[in-house]
Amino acid sequence: MDNFTPVSALIGGGLIGLGTLLLMATLGRIAGISGIASLAILQRDGRSWRLAFIVGLLLGPLLVSIIINDFTYSTPDLNSRTLIAGLLVGLGTAWGSGCTSGHGICGIGRFSPRSIAATLMFMATGVAVASFF
């Protein structure tokens, strides 16, 4: 567990919670990222605020890299594993009505039985695949 980073995890998590809360307090909307991004593409109604949210998503890490000097992170190689993973994440979050943010934070935060079940499910398959493949 020498790679455990509890302080940055809690601070980062708190910021995620704050941003999620802000969208509910101001627009009255769930900050589910798969839902917002997919509807920004698929639906004309409400496209502008959804695109603004996506622009914010793109800016956050850039801001952090300005504030923190040696901020770097890895990215995946372009290979069949990465592409298949992207397709499965797209299909699964659409059919399952949400991802880590929508179910894992917004849904669990309001004690939704659907979101608790979905989160347990994607955690279970995520752990199984990452541990065995």
Added chain:
Amino acid sequence: MQLFFALLSGLLISAGIAISKMIDPLKVISFLDLSGNWDPSLALVMLGALVVYTLGFKLVLKRSAPLFSSHFKLPTKQTLDKPLLLGAAIFGVGWGLAGYCPGPAIAALPAASTGTLGFVLMMVLGWLVAAKIPLKL
């Protein structure tokens, strides 16, 4: 004001994803992979987010309406169904394969990595396909 607060919300969320290092798929995999050098950080990210959101959500809902919109829009469905569970299972498989869920993948796009771009394009393809073909069970 809607556009400003939507942008600010996205910015706070992805800054949190960056600071917690969840933008790094290897960091996420080190949580999901129980066979290696296990890193519990992701659990604390979820905990930190949930504490802030759960407590704040109660306060927010004491108002009759959000600040810059006419009403709160919350999901009403309560029952578990097969598309929810199977969809979540499929999502988890993709998450475990690459260490990316939608937020970190989109937030990492400015790094201009072909792998991240390929992942996001395939994710969008998945959304388009799923919109045309609902999961009927």
